Amino acid sequence: MNAQLQPTGSAYFIAKETEKPENHTLSVLVDNEPGVLARVIGLFSGRGYNIESLTVSETEHEKHLSRITIVTRGTPHVLEQIKHQLERIVPVHRVVDLTVRSHESGQERPLERELALVKVAGTGEARVEALRLADAFRASVIDANTEHFIFEITGKGSKIDQFIAIMKPLGLVEICRTGVAALNRGPQAM
Amino acid sequence: MSNGQNERREMTGAEMVVQALKDNGVKHVFGYPGGAVLPIYDEIFQQDDVEHILVRHEQGAGHAAEGYARSTGKAGVMLVTSGPGATNAVTPLQDALMDSIPLVCLTGQVPTSLIGSDAFQECDTVGITRPCTKHNWLVKDVNELAATIHEAFHVATTGRPGPVVVDIPKDVQFARGFYVPPQIAPRTSYQPKVQGDLEKIKAAVELMAGAKKPIIYSGGGVINSGPEASHLLRELVDLTGFPITSTLMGLGAYPASGKNWMGMLGMHGTYEANMAMHDCDVMICIGARFDDRITGRLTAFSPNSKKIHIDIDPSSINKNVHTEVPIIGDVGRVLEDMVRLWRASAKADKKALYPWWEQIAKWRARDSLAYKMNNDVIMPQYAIERLYELTKGMDTYITTEVGQHQMWAAQHYHFEKPNRWMTSGGLGTMGYGLPAALGVQIAHPDALVIDIAGDASVQMTMQEMSAAVQHDAPIKIFILNNQYMGMVRQWQQLLHGNRLSHSYTEAMPDFVKLAEAYGGHGIRCEKPDELDDAIKEMISVRKPVLFDCRVATLANCFPMIPSGKAHNEMLLPDEATDEAVANAIDAKGRELV
Numbered sequence: 001m002n003a004q005l006q007p008t009g010s011a012y013f014i015a016k017e018t019e020k021p022e023n024h025t026l027s028v029l030v031d032n033e034p035g036v037l038a039r040v041i042g043l044f045s046g047r048g049y050n051i052e053s054l055t056v057s058e059t060e061h062e063k064h065l066s067r068i069t070i071v072t073r074g075t076p077h078v079l080e081q082i083k084h085q086l087e088r089i090v091p092v093h094r095v096v097d098l099t100v101r102s103h104e105s106g107q108e109r110p111l112e113r114e115l116a117l118v119k120v121a122g123t124g125e126a127r128v129e130a131l132r133l134a135d136a137f138r139a140s141v142i143d144a145n146t147e148h149f150i151f152e153i154t155g156k157g158s159k160i161d162q163f164i165a166i167m168k169p170l171g172l173v174e175i176c177r178t179g180v181a182a183l184n185r186g187p188q189a190m
Numbered sequence: 191m192s193n194g195q196n197e198r199r200e201m202t203g204a205e206m207v208v209q210a211l212k213d214n215g216v217k218h219v220f221g222y223p224g225g226a227v228l229p230i231y232d233e234i235f236q237q238d239d240v241e242h243i244l245v246r247h248e249q250g251a252g253h254a255a256e257g258y259a260r261s262t263g264k265a266g267v268m269l270v271t272s273g274p275g276a277t278n279a280v281t282p283l284q285d286a287l288m289d290s291i292p293l294v295c296l297t298g299q300v301p302t303s304l305i306g307s308d309a310f311q312e313c314d315t316v317g318i319t320r321p322c323t324k325h326n327w328l329v330k331d332v333n334e335l336a337a338t339i340h341e342a343f344h345v346a347t348t349g350r351p352g353p354v355v356v357d358i359p360k361d362v363q364f365a366r367g368f369y370v371p372p373q374i375a376p377r378t379s380y381q382p383k384v385q386g387d388l389e390k391i392k393a394a395v396e397l398m399a400g401a402k403k404p405i406i407y408s409g410g411g412v413i414n415s416g417p418e419a420s421h422l423l424r425e426l427v428d429l430t431g432f433p434i435t436s437t438l439m440g441l442g443a444y445p446a447s448g449k450n451w452m453g454m455l456g457m458h459g460t461y462e463a464n465m466a467m468h469d470c471d472v473m474i475c476i477g478a479r480f481d482d483r484i485t486g487r488l489t490a491f492s493p494n495s496k497k498i499h500i501d502i503d504p505s506s507i508n509k510n511v512h513t514e515v516p517i518i519g520d521v522g523r524v525l526e527d528m529v530r531l532w533r534a535s536a537k538a539d540k541k542a543l544y545p546w547w548e549q550i551a552k553w554r555a556r557d558s559l560a561y562k563m564n565n566d567v568i569m570p571q572y573a574i575e576r577l578y579e580l581t582k583g584m585d586t587y588i589t590t591e592v593g594q595h596q597m598w599a600a601q602h603y604h605f606e607k608p609n610r611w612m613t614s615g616g617l618g619t620m621g622y623g624l625p626a627a628l629g630v631q632i633a634h635p636d637a638l639v640i641d642i643a644g645d646a647s648v649q650m651t652m653q654e655m656s657a658a659v660q661h662d663a664p665i666k667i668f669i670l671n672n673q674y675m676g677m678v679r680q681w682q683q684l685l686h687g688n689r690l691s692h693s694y695t696e697a698m699p700d701f702v703k704l705a706e707a708y709g710g711h712g713i714r715c716e717k718p719d720e721l722d723d724a725i726k727e728m729i730s731v732r733k734p735v736l737f738d739c740r741v742a743t744l745a746n747c748f749p750m751i752p753s754g755k756a757h758n759e760m761l762l763p764d765e766a767t768d769e770a771v772a773n774a775i776d777a778k779g780r781e782l783v
Contacts, residue, residue, distance in 0.1 A: 031379055034328070035316060046321050077508070084505035090325040090345060093379040 019075035023052065024099040025110055025182045026083065027190050031091035032058050032066040039089050040068055049074060049082050053114075053157075055179035065093070071180050096190040098182050105186060112182045116160045121148040122171030130170040137163050148173070198370065203332045203363040204229035207296065210339040211240050213372050216267050218243055218258065218632050220251040224271025225311060226298025229363035243632055243661055246653035248275050250625035252282020253651065256291045257626030258633045260612045261587055263416060265292040265347050266629065272298045273311030276357075277318060281619060284322040286353035288616025289439060290414055292346040293353035295319075296339075301361040302330050315357045324352030330359065332367035340372040349382025350503040351414055382502060386519030386527060394474070394498045394515045395531045399539075401472035403546045404432045407455065407484075410439030410615070411477020411501060411521045413608045419522035420608040423476065424448070425529050431540040433550055435463035437478045438600055439615045446604030452550065453559070456484040457751050458597040461558035461760055462550055464749075467492050468757035469549070475499045477521040480510040481616070490756030500524045558749040558762055559601050568718050570595065570670045570741040574602035574642065577668060580725045585637045587630045589613065591623040591647030594676035594747045599642040621650030624667055628654055631663040638666070638729060645671040646695055655708040658734040666728050666735045672743045673698060680746045684775055685753075705736035714738040746771070 030036045053071035086095045098110035120130045139153035207230050220243045223231045245251040248270045255266030276297045286293040300309040316328045329335050342354045412419050420443040427450050435455040453460035473495045485491045499513040507516040561571045589612040590596040614622035623641040631639040678693040702712030711733045715724040728735050748763035752774040
């Protein structure tokens, strides 16, 4: 018996996951009330779901509605569960999987944009190069003195990743990113 | 409910609490006072409409309120103070969440000006209870207090029922504001879907009409939906002639004496129920959630069936098991449509089911709940059987703790009506049964309320005996005393080479003396031939009773689906030799539980 004994895990029955995980962007419309964000992110941590990006802000002031945009990663089965679990939260009005929506209308993915503020410090050649590349990326200078720039850049996450990577050897000091804001194409609301 | 006199009446927050309880039809509150709820207790003192039941520990208040709720179909209400009062409420809140019990928990909080300052008896109640409630509120403005409490009752009792917490700072209890009566203006974000999609129900009826090997698998959702749902379930079974099994939580929705009843399914369910689940071609899951204690190994779960799933909670659908026909709605409403459509369209070809019933009869003949009778020692199964025989004609409610005794009670006590069986299913809370029995007895003062208990579980909330004595609640605590944490020991035998690590209670209290110390009545019984008289004595005493029923110490609970096995790989009692038990679970299964 002893030889066969395995360390007993805490788990119950764990079926092997056969589906492949995908990145999806969810839009969640919620009542803007105390604790609502904690409910949403608590759900993700409590049930072991991933958060790749999270953006939240009040979008309809008179109705006290906030819109939370979450980029999450999971198998289609888990993604469906996430949607249903979010819908159970009392102050949640609506949950739309923008990625699924965009597939339905023949698009590869929803419109997704992110804004980043990127501080680069340096002098001489590196400084000139940073400014030149920022121009190529259509990043604008929002603060500068003789030793640094702060660039504002907007675009897809991949573009910002690339910009940051390029700035690294040119004196990158710090970065602040907003996380993904997303809408679906076309005239309809979520 | 709206009372003209109450329209925008000015009062204190504490008065509002009591007024809101009255306006929501509350007759009993289970609670324990403390600094942060004293103004509310002062209001309770000055009125007679809402009766307060003083418990001995806040966990007891919660389970009592759960028992009250489950036996009446109404919301159970508990009132506790801030800090430790609130944290002690966490176990019953999570218990109610997992078993979908409507529970309204009012907690006191330190004054708003002190929140966040680590004040005496302060804790982040809404933070701590957020994941173990359906919803919770911290009320900072007295003018929102009444509406919040009304909303709390609405959320707790509608849709998939569940626990809610309203956290009320002490200064809000003292402050004056305007009271608003309950009105039906639910927030727009909370609109549970109760009516099932008719097209889906039609598809379900079609699938059912063509079934050769159908099975109905019902659960606690039928009970939660109300007595009408149980009535409709019975009608559906009669019309279709389908066999029916139920989860632990759903016992009583279909009568155990009904001819289509197959007994409970799942880990300790009957052989016939589990085999029929495995071999069926159409499964109709009604208000159950494919819990892991039900399904066994998911990859081998009922491999050849099409599944219909009725549930009010969309997140239950396709969570563990893929469903061909999902129907989201209240069980009662959906069954109403289903019965109507079945009458209108489907012809009940009950003959087509004969071969299926013949197969079921063969499984049934295996007599999977059999046990070896013993003339010298009380077998635990025998104790439940005698308890059932001697109480079945009475107005009886059964609660349980968690463990072997719970499974034996589910197997050998037979339920004819819904709301008669209170047990902790999802969370598996040892210590649930005694306070739950108190709650049931408060709701049904003249009924016979029995907690079928284990010697280990019952000691977790034993202190509520004192509450039962105080409130003249003659609950009967029927302890199957085998000196072990029986289910823990059974798993140690199955999984851990019979090394019984800390599952033996070496210092057992004298339950008879304990009963007497509390002011109750104690009975001990050690011989099978004395059991009937002892049970009769228990029934006749109009006092809380601790019944120390000494049973065979090493009996185990069978049949059983060992971890990692499928429904058709059950371990049956006559096959459960020591060797079979030791080898029942392979290395892979050992990682499960």
